[in-house]
Amino acid sequence: NLPQVSKGCVLVVDDNIINAKVAVKQLEKLGFAAEVAVNGLEAVEAIKKNRKDYCLVLMDCQMPIMDGYEATKIIRKQEQEDQDQGHSHIPVIAMTANVLQEERDRCINCGMDDYLTKPVPIKELLKILSKWTKATL
Numbered sequence: 001n002l003p004q005v006s007k008g009c010v011l012v013v014d015d016n017i018i019n020a021k022v023a024v025k026q027l028e029k030l031g032f033a034a035e036v037a038v039n040g041l042e043a044v045e046a047i048k049k050n051r052k053d054y055c056l057v058l059m060d061c062q063m064p065i066m067d068g069y070e071a072t073k074i075i076r077k078q079e080q081e082d083q084d085q086g087h088s089h090i091p092v093i094a095m096t097a098n099v100l101q102e103e104r105d106r107c108i109n110c111g112m113d114d115y116l117t118k119p120v121p122i123k124e125l126l127k128i129l130s131k132w133t134k135a136t137l
Contacts, residue, residue: 008055008133009033013043013071014095015063019118023058023095026122030129039063040071047075047090051082054090055133059112061096061103068094069110076111091132095120 010027014020015038024034035054037043040063047054057075061068072092079089094107094115104115114128 007031007033009035009053010129011035011037011043011046011054011057013037013040013057013063013068014060015039016060019060019095023120023125026120026125029122030126032129040066040068040074043071044074044078048078051090056129057090057092058095058116059092061094061098061107068096068112069106072107072111093128093132 010032012020012023012027012034014023014036017038020036020038024036027034032055035046037046040059043057043059044066047057059068059072075090075092091113092111094104094112095118096103096107096115097118099117107115113132116124116128
């Protein structure tokens with residue numbers, strides 16, 4: 001049994017419904033609520049509308065309409081523009097099957113905070129949540 005963490009809402013961004021469902025179930029098991037966006041554009045719109053609701057974003061990199069890289073760049077730009085309104089930084093964590101260092105670098109360079117490779121073991125997800133949210137073990 002894994003320890004429970006304090007609640008928060010995570011935005012899961014993935015065009016693969018199975019991957020999204022797995023992530024949501026893992027988050028719920030760890031005590032988090034979750035909402036799903038199926039592409040980067042939906043993620044950008046959700047954050048623009050409900051920024052305060054999310055403690056973290058799990059972002060797939062390869063998606064139709066708008067990929068995770070572009071979505072993250074837009075989210076970071078919005079954060080800079082909204083700094084005077086007291087909006088805080090939302091951690092964006094890449095979720096990708098690509099394990100190459102170049103991919104990790106690309107994620108960090110576009111403004112993502114950290115990186116998880118799929119499939120994501122629940123213990124790795126717990127580490128990321130503990131590192132990037134106010135969750136306590």
